[in-house]
Amino acid sequence: MKLVFVNIMQELHRFDSTSYITQPPVPLAVLNGVTPPAIETSLLDEQTDDIRFEGDVFAFTLSTQYARKVYRYADALRADGKKVILGGIHPTVCPEEAMRHADAIVTGEAELLWPTVCADLLGGRLQPRYDGSPTPPSRMRPIDYRFFGKRRYLTPASLFATRGCNRRCSFCVSSRYMGPFRTKPLDVLEREIDQLEELYPAAFLQFTDDNLLADRQYATALLGLVRHKRRRFVTMVTVDQFCDTTLLEEMASSGCLGVAVGLESVDDDNCVAVRKFQNVGRSFPEAVRRANDLGIQVCGLIMLGLPHDTPDRLAATLRHLGEIPCSLYDLRTLRLYPSTSLYKEMLPRGKVIPEWWLSEETEPGNRLLPGCLGVHYQHDHFAPMQLQHWALRYTIELGHMRPAAVANVVRIARRGRGLKFAGLLLAARQRGAKQARILLARLEEAMGANGEPPREEETARQAVAEPLLNSVPESSPSTLSCNRSDCSPPVT
Numbered sequence: 001m002k003l004v005f006v007n008i009m010q011e012l013h014r015f016d017s018t019s020y021i022t023q024p025p026v027p028l029a030v031l032n033g034v035t036p037p038a039i040e041t042s043l044l045d046e047q048t049d050d051i052r053f054e055g056d057v058f059a060f061t062l063s064t065q066y067a068r069k070v071y072r073y074a075d076a077l078r079a080d081g082k083k084v085i086l087g088g089i090h091p092t093v094c095p096e097e098a099m100r101h102a103d104a105i106v107t108g109e110a111e112l113l114w115p116t117v118c119a120d121l122l123g124g125r126l127q128p129r130y131d132g133s134p135t136p137p138s139r140m141r142p143i144d145y146r147f148f149g150k151r152r153y154l155t156p157a158s159l160f161a162t163r164g165c166n167r168r169c170s171f172c173v174s175s176r177y178m179g180p181f182r183t184k185p186l187d188v189l190e191r192e193i194d195q196l197e198e199l200y201p202a203a204f205l206q207f208t209d210d211n212l213l214a215d216r217q218y219a220t221a222l223l224g225l226v227r228h229k230r231r232r233f234v235t236m237v238t239v240d241q242f243c244d245t246t247l248l249e250e251m252a253s254s255g256c257l258g259v260a261v262g263l264e265s266v267d268d269d270n271c272v273a274v275r276k277f278q279n280v281g282r283s284f285p286e287a288v289r290r291a292n293d294l295g296i297q298v299c300g301l302i303m304l305g306l307p308h309d310t311p312d313r314l315a316a317t318l319r320h321l322g323e324i325p326c327s328l329y330d331l332r333t334l335r336l337y338p339s340t341s342l343y344k345e346m347l348p349r350g351k352v353i354p355e356w357w358l359s360e361e362t363e364p365g366n367r368l369l370p371g372c373l374g375v376h377y378q379h380d381h382f383a384p385m386q387l388q389h390w391a392l393r394y395t396i397e398l399g400h401m402r403p404a405a406v407a408n409v410v411r412i413a414r415r416g417r418g419l420k421f422a423g424l425l426l427a428a429r430q431r432g433a434k435q436a437r438i439l440l441a442r443l444e445e446a447m448g449a450n451g452e453p454p455r456e457e458e459t460a461r462q463a464v465a466e467p468l469l470n471s472v473p474e475s476s477p478s479t480l481s482c483n484r485s486d487c488s489p490p491v492t
């Protein structure tokens, strides 16, 4: 029996930071590692391979954004007599829906259960649904990266040391559905680092954790290990972690080349509205300068379309961000994923398109732009295309290759001995701005056709009676903190 693990990334050739990141689908290697030898396995990764379905069973990892596309493949394969298994975050949050397109689905973390699924498959008694459970640290095993063969990923040394997240941001899927926060035993991590060094000696480590440094004690031990291994690395951090000078110094001395910071908004009321309390009252610009002095490049992750955004505010924010020496900015629109508290709050009030991931895009901006700029809800102050217009303008203006900005990136790189990494950053910055200019021209054409002004500086839609979101949080700021839900990678 031949089982093919499949990773679909729809927007490979469109403007999307993930389209040129290309990192290995590590969760599939986790499953491959626990597949019994009686099943022959292979990988089909849309990032690197031509899509050809050759096998008996197809096991897709599935995120919401690509659900429709995967369901189409799944339906066709099943009509052709093949078996389809769906797993990952989307089947976890929308199990009944996924079951309509699969012979079996697996919810939650799956490595403990996967041998049972395989045994059922071999014995011809596959069940329609399996519910996985969070893997305890004692059962975590080193990932075997040889599964990815000779595929050329931009950041092949992608790994994670923790699972789940201890925060509760209202737009985030991971916080609620990926189990409690857990840390991988350091001896397991060490074996992965050793193998990655052997396979990709020149690559830096890219930690893809939601919240790598959430446990301060573990963070110190992990940074000690990376320092001992003499490996350079990048990771995501929360704003409060980023503003912790001691932690930042520890990271620098452990070989940190760059961090992606979940800033989202410079306005505290926006952060509070989405329960991103750890950003409130922090001095981000100061921390960026400190990081730069330590040789750490900073990518600021920004979300547009938060509840208190208005055209005036976005204009002011753009000026403000332009003065902060981030090496890169990653711009996204707020997206509403099923199962998040934000989605659940907005759905009954008719503010979000129900099950937007299943329907054909009708909004012209959503048809023109990649999913990371999709808007499937009604904002109080912006029509979708206007929000998208702002996101593209931000990308262009903040990604502009001004000589002073380029010189700053190079200066940081010299300090941190990371010139190659700086080259990647600058290439991403340039490419992002270039793609955004092309898309902006298309969007403006569409806006003109719809009779909407290409550049609004004032409220386009009358504010609706009800506020977009409940801006009063239930939880106390001191107990919550957050990174970023949209899994924006640390390097682009």
Ligand code: B12
Residues within 6 Å of the ligand: 007, 008, 009, 010, 016, 018, 021, 023, 024, 025, 026, 027, 028, 030, 031, 059, 060, 061, 062, 063, 064, 065, 066, 085, 086, 087, 088, 089, 090, 093, 106, 108, 109, 110, 111, 160, 164, 172, 173, 174, 175, 178, 208, 209, 210, 337, 338, 371, 372, 484, 485, 486, 487, 488, 489
């Ligand atoms: C690293 C990462 C990426 C990487 C690599 C993704 C990958 N395919 O490996 C990159 C940067 C490429 C990426 C891209 C995107 N990502 Co991402 N990503 C993550 C992140 C931070 C960690 C994933 C991870 O490695 N976890 C560790 C492993 C062990 O856990 P796991 O992935 O859940 O896998 C276990 C189970 O889910 C299950 N499982 C997974 N797949 C399968 C398949 C089968 C057949 C079975 C049986 C089981 C199974 O078993 C695994 C082992 O236990 C998660 C957040 C999170 N905590 O999950 C977001 C997350 C999954 N990403 C998200 C998003 C939105 C995206 C993008 C759509 C972003 C975009 N472009 O706008 C793209 C989609 C790409 C794609 N096709 O998957 C969202 C998904 C939301 C949703 N409802 O779909 C998440 C949850 C972040 C968030 N909090 O919102 N991502």
Ligand code: SF4
Residues within 6 Å of the ligand: 165, 166, 167, 168, 169, 172, 173, 174, 175, 210, 211, 238, 481, 482, 483, 484, 485, 486
């Ligand atoms: S956005 Fe980041 S920090 Fe916040 S709950 Fe999600 S994963 Fe955790």
